[in-house]
Amino acid sequence: KYQVQLKARDEEANKKLQMILKETKVAEKSEKELTKLQGELKEKRVEIKERKTVVQGELDEAGPALEKAKNAVNGLSASDLNDIKALNKPPPAIRLVMTAVCLLLKGKLCEWKEIRTIMKQRGFIDTVIHLNVDKDVKESTKKKCGDFLKEKIKEGVWDLKAFAYSYKAAGPLSLWFESVTKFANLLRKVDPRKQEIKQYEKEEKKLTKQQ
Numbered sequence: 001k002y003q004v005q006l007k008a009r010d011e012e013a014n015k016k017l018q019m020i021l022k023e024t025k026v027a028e029k030s031e032k033e034l035t036k037l038q039g040e041l042k043e044k045r046v047e048i049k050e051r052k053t054v055v056q057g058e059l060d061e062a063g064p065a066l067e068k069a070k071n072a073v074n075g076l077s078a079s080d081l082n083d084i085k086a087l088n089k090p091p092p093a094i095r096l097v098m099t100a101v102c103l104l105l106k107g108k109l110c111e112w113k114e115i116r117t118i119m120k121q122r123g124f125i126d127t128v129i130h131l132n133v134d135k136d137v138k139e140s141t142k143k144k145c146g147d148f149l150k151e152k153i154k155e156g157v158w159d160l161k162a163f164a165y166s167y168k169a170a171g172p173l174s175l176w177f178e179s180v181t182k183f184a185n186l187l188r189k190v191d192p193r194k195q196e197i198k199q200y201e202k203e204e205k206k207l208t209k210q211q
Helices: 002-074 078-085 092-106 112-120 124-129 139-155 160-166 170-210
Strands: none
Touching (some): 002 124, 002 170, 092 112, 092 124, 092 139, 092 160, 112 124
16 A cells, blocks of 8 residues: 555656656756847847948938939929920930839839820929938839849949930939939848847747746
């Protein structure tokens, strides 16, 4: 009888011991994971701080350039735009500039007939000047514009000086497209890093609660 009771107690004690060991291993594993995650998070914070410093420096240069481009567009007269709108068969350089501008405004590549219609809309210049690239432009459009600009530069056909010599409105509008696109690209560099940090912080909170 006593042997049976002792055996039952031993089995119960063994079960409790196994449970404690299991819980201890889980706790140790969570602590290791948390320590590892905290180390990675610290590294990511240092990395994003350094990246933000670099990007901020670029933004400090791109911001004034964008404002300069906007002011140049704002200085265009109705007559300057009419010179382009009147073209039934525009030179390649003018078609290229206006295709880029309308790509940014509409998110798609437009034929010349549609481009002329867009330019004839009331408040066209105001739309260009007051475009908020961070709020008004879709991410997909920003990418399209970035790829478009990169492609045309690579082909050797994107030439701000040549545009400026062709038609008076082409210079400011091409400069505006390039400035906005570059500014948008800089903003796109920052956002993914911010999301990455948020994910690490989320995992850190989750593991901390398990402690």
